[in-house]
Amino acid sequence: MADKPLSGLKAIDLTDEKGMFCGKILADLGVEVIKVEKPGGDEARMIPPFYKNETDKEKSLFWLSFNAGKKGITLDIRTKKGREIFKRLVEKADFLIESYDPGYLEEIGLGYEEIAKINPQIVVVSITPFGRHGPFAGLKADDLVIQALGAILSQQGDADRPPVRTSFVPQAYMHAGTDAAEAALIAYYFRTKSNMGQHVDVSIMESVLWVAGRDLAFFNAFGISYKREGSLWTRPGRGTIRSIWECREGYVAFAIQGGQTGAPTNRALVEWMDRKGMVPKFMKEKDWEKWDFGNVTQEELDRICEAVGAFFKTMSADEIEQEASKKGLLINKVCSVKDHLSNPQLRERGFWKEIEHADWEAKILYPGGFAKFSLTPVGPSFRAPKVGEHNGEVYKTIGLGREELDELRREGVI
Amino acid sequence: MNKALHGLKVVGIVTAGAGPILVRNLIIHGAEAVLVETESRPNVTRASGPFKDGIPGPDRSYSFAISISGGLSILLDLKHPKADIVKTRLVEWADVIIENWRPGVVEKWGMGYEDLKKIKPDIILLSLSHMGRGGPYSNMAGWGITLSALSGLMFLTGWPDRPPVNLGGLGILPDYISPRFGLIALLAALEYRRKTGKGQHIDLSQYEAAIQFQIPAVLEFLANGKVRSREGNRSDYACPHGVFRCKGEDSWCAISIRTEEEWKKFVRVMGNPEWAKRFETFGERKKKESELEDLIQDWTKNQDASELMMKLQKEGIRAGVVRDLKDTLHCPQLAERKYWHTLDHPVLGPAVYQGPSYILSKTPYELKRPPCLGEHTEYVCTKLLGFSDEEFIELFQEGVFK
Numbered sequence: 109m110a111d112k113p114l115s116g117l118k119a120i121d122l123t124d125e126k127g128m129f130c131g132k133i134l135a136d137l138g139v140e141v142i143k144v145e146k147p148g149g150d151e152a153r154m155i156p157p158f159y160k161n162e163t164d165k166e167k168s169l170f171w172l173s174f175n176a177g178k179k180g181i182t183l184d185i186r187t188k189k190g191r192e193i194f195k196r197l198v199e200k201a202d203f204l205i206e207s208y209d210p211g212y213l214e215e216i217g218l219g220y221e222e223i224a225k226i227n228p229q230i231v232v233v234s235i236t237p238f239g240r241h242g243p244f245a246g247l248k249a250d251d252l253v254i255q256a257l258g259a260i261l262s263q264q265g266d267a268d269r270p271p272v273r274t275s276f277v278p279q280a281y282m283h284a285g286t287d288a289a290e291a292a293l294i295a296y297y298f299r300t301k302s303n304m305g306q307h308v309d310v311s312i313m314e315s316v317l318w319v320a321g322r323d324l325a326f327f328n329a330f331g332i333s334y335k336r337e338g339s340l341w342t343r344p345g346r347g348t349i350r351s352i353w354e355c356r357e358g359y360v361a362f363a364i365q366g367g368q369t370g371a372p373t374n375r376a377l378v379e380w381m382d383r384k385g386m387v388p389k390f391m392k393e394k395d396w397e398k399w400d401f402g403n404v405t406q407e408e409l410d411r412i413c414e415a416v417g418a419f420f421k422t423m424s425a426d427e428i429e430q431e432a433s434k435k436g437l438l439i440n441k442v443c444s445v446k447d448h449l450s451n452p453q454l455r456e457r458g459f460w461k462e463i464e465h466a467d468w469e470a471k472i473l474y475p476g477g478f479a480k481f482s483l484t485p486v487g488p489s490f491r492a493p494k495v496g497e498h499n500g501e502v503y504k505t506i507g508l509g510r511e512e513l514d515e516l517r518r519e520g521v522i
Numbered sequence: 523m524n525k526a527l528h529g530l531k532v533v534g535i536v537t538a539g540a541g542p543i544l545v546r547n548l549i550i551h552g553a554e555a556v557l558v559e560t561e562s563r564p565n566v567t568r569a570s571g572p573f574k575d576g577i578p579g580p581d582r583s584y585s586f587a588i589s590i591s592g593g594l595s596i597l598l599d600l601k602h603p604k605a606d607i608v609k610t611r612l613v614e615w616a617d618v619i620i621e622n623w624r625p626g627v628v629e630k631w632g633m634g635y636e637d638l639k640k641i642k643p644d645i646i647l648l649s650l651s652h653m654g655r656g657g658p659y660s661n662m663a664g665w666g667i668t669l670s671a672l673s674g675l676m677f678l679t680g681w682p683d684r685p686p687v688n689l690g691g692l693g694i695l696p697d698y699i700s701p702r703f704g705l706i707a708l709l710a711a712l713e714y715r716r717k718t719g720k721g722q723h724i725d726l727s728q729y730e731a732a733i734q735f736q737i738p739a740v741l742e743f744l745a746n747g748k749v750r751s752r753e754g755n756r757s758d759y760a761c762p763h764g765v766f767r768c769k770g771e772d773s774w775c776a777i778s779i780r781t782e783e784e785w786k787k788f789v790r791v792m793g794n795p796e797w798a799k800r801f802e803t804f805g806e807r808k809k810k811e812s813e814l815e816d817l818i819q820d821w822t823k824n825q826d827a828s829e830l831m832m833k834l835q836k837e838g839i840r841a842g843v844v845r846d847l848k849d850t851l852h853c854p855q856l857a858e859r860k861y862w863h864t865l866d867h868p869v870l871g872p873a874v875y876q877g878p879s880y881i882l883s884k885t886p887y888e889l890k891r892p893p894c895l896g897e898h899t900e901y902v903c904t905k906l907l908g909f910s911d912e913e914f915i916e917l918f919q920e921g922v923f924k
Contacts, residue, residue: 440671
């Protein structure tokens with residue numbers, strides 16, 4: 109198999125669930141990522157769901173998702189011996205990724221200054237809820253709390269209920285994991301020019317706020333902040349429309365747009381509604397090229413939304429999407445994970461990647477690479493490691509033989 | 523001090539959404555970027571409101587302003603028969619080219635990967651599109667809202683008894699996912715080129731990028747047959763895990779409890795209410811979660827959200843008030859990290875902009891105001907691409923720079 113774009117680079121990964129995605133992305137690109145867990149395994153291995161719902165540290169689908177393609181070793185860096193071994197690993201690494209509470213690594217003598225003494229070229233990436241310094245640095249937070257403070261929560265949810273997060277997969281950690289990988293590679297690029305490593309300080313809250321910051325356009329224009337409005341869509345001074353619609357079965361997303369951008373969709377939609385005898389006269393007579401939010405009343409928007417809503421209710425989301433995609437309308441079904449798996453585009457592009465899980469006598473499809481490179485493959489190559497699976501292989505590279513490993517095991521260091 | 527990407531040369535043939543955002547993060551770390559626009563078709567985001575004083579105009583869009591930082595805007599009619607010499611010089615100058623038009627469009631302009639490779643064999647081209655190249659839906663059109671629906675993230679956002687809701691980032695959240703992956707991909711391709719001398723074409727589908735944010739949901743469906751849906755704010759491994767009403771209008775505090783120890787502390791902070799005895803274990807709390815949430819809200823609803831947050835934080839309990847964007851502008855943490863910037867602009871005047879989500883210890887970033895349409899055409903041609911003043915004027919008179 110051809111080399112991946114970053115084959116030959118090495119990373120040490122000390123992260124918990126807040127930071128695991130960063131190393132996963134680097135591994136997809138070919139970096140040899142060594143996940144270092146405490147003896148017995150990461151606590152995040154107990155995050156559900158589990159394969160076949162069997163609670164077991166080798167079966168957390170959450171943990172497996174974000175550690176695919178990494179090698180795994182155990183090491184207790186709280187012990188003196190553990191730290192010595194850790195320093196030898198770091199000597200050969202290009203990246204060190206960590207997500208401990210700010211100050212913890214300094215406390216045990218593995219802060220950036222210490223690491224840089226051993227390996228001045230290394231890029232150390234710290235991923236923390238609010239950044240390593242400042243008045244929030246000591247606060248306790250997880251995905252939900254970070255999204256609350258990072259303003260994105262205020263933009264999601266029905267107006268008559270609490271603000272709401274995206275369920276199940278902690279999105280704050282996804283945003284921060286990609287930002288961390290981006291920052292790591294920017295710092296690495298600099299190293300290739302300067303021979304200098306450095307310390308990257310990622311704030312998960314800022315990763316979330318970057319997205320919520322789309323609202324800055326409106327803040328700068330009007331001095332106000334956007335308020336969640338469920339499946340409606342308001343732009344200051346331009347009225348409210350619906351953007352998510354209930355169908356006979358399922359939901360579709362469609363936000364009417366004005367002028368040249370919206371005209372082709374609006375015209376085609378009216379024709380389609382007309383064929384079913386469901387279009388009000390005023391919509392049929394409209395010059396959609398000239399129609400714009402600047403010259404429309406809320407009453408007219410409501411009448412349009414009412415007619416479109418009634419029309420969508422007569423069909424399932426699947427039917428609407430099929431027809432819409434034939435006609436080139438900007439309407440999409442609100443898709444679930446099941447829809448991804450049956451999506452012909454993903455299949456045709458060879459997106460899914462089969463990964464073997466020999467212990468379970470199973471092959472499972474994983475999402476493949478985040479991009480297709482014309483020369484170099486990208487994406488997960490093998491399943492996440494079992495606890496300490498690569499101890500022998502990895503420790504051999506720093507000259508530790510079987511006897512030494514046995515001793516370290518007895519001492520509880522690995 | 524040095525900037526991290528100093529010396530990196532980028533040409534962006536970018537239109538709406540994700541394209542400018544991707545270029546932005548390269549520029550603020552030191553890359554030099556030329557944005558190619560045409561008078562008849564400037565960057566679509568320039569035509570998106572809100573506008574300064576409500577009057578449309580390519581340099582009046584606040585949406586465009588926040589999508590880009592710095593960058594050199596040139597007007598170039600890529601379809602003009604005499605544009606070839608300018609295109610060639612641009613490609614020769616560039617390390618990487620970024621485009622986010624529908625598949626097939628840049629090819630029509632003679633700027634497809636095969637064309638570029640002929641001019642510069644080791645060029646790196648990043649094509650960012652809705653669905654990726656090849657495949658039956660390659661040409662499917664869409665934008666932030668429809669991509670949010672397609673992505674699977676919208677399906678997971680909202681309440682179990684209600685329709686899904688718009689995603690954050692004003693409904694176009696996936697436009698903030700793919701630029702990050704695009705930037706990562708570009709830097710990886712640059713490293714590969716450094717080692718091997720080979721450029722390549724990166725084909726990034728915004729849809730595939732968004733699926734990377736839901737890997738556990740994919741594995742759970744394939745391994746256990748479960749299709750995840752909207753669960754409000756609840757979690758499989760924390761309880762309570764919710765957003766609770768506080769005193770004042772639309773005031774909320776998020777609280778998340780994972781361990782038994784945290785629960786005990788939380789009960790203590792609440793003043794050891796009698797009812798807490800019925801919720802001692804995670805299993806009990808999960809079984810009667812609605813009742814538990816109501817009881818907690820009875821306690822929170824008359825408290826000030828910020829005071830409540832600090833009271834809980836003091837005991838080591840994860841809690842945070844729900845802030846809107848305006849609230850975060852006065853955040854002491856963000857002030858400490860110098861996150862917000864006010865920049866002046868000849869048309870927009872002063873406006874607020876965000877820094878990146880990370881600080882690099884040795885290479886500071888720099889934000890600059892967004893470029894006006896075509897502001898740098900002459901500079902780019904005469905200073906970067908080596909055209910003489912006479913050559914520039916001749917091309918100008920031919921109508922190439924429109």
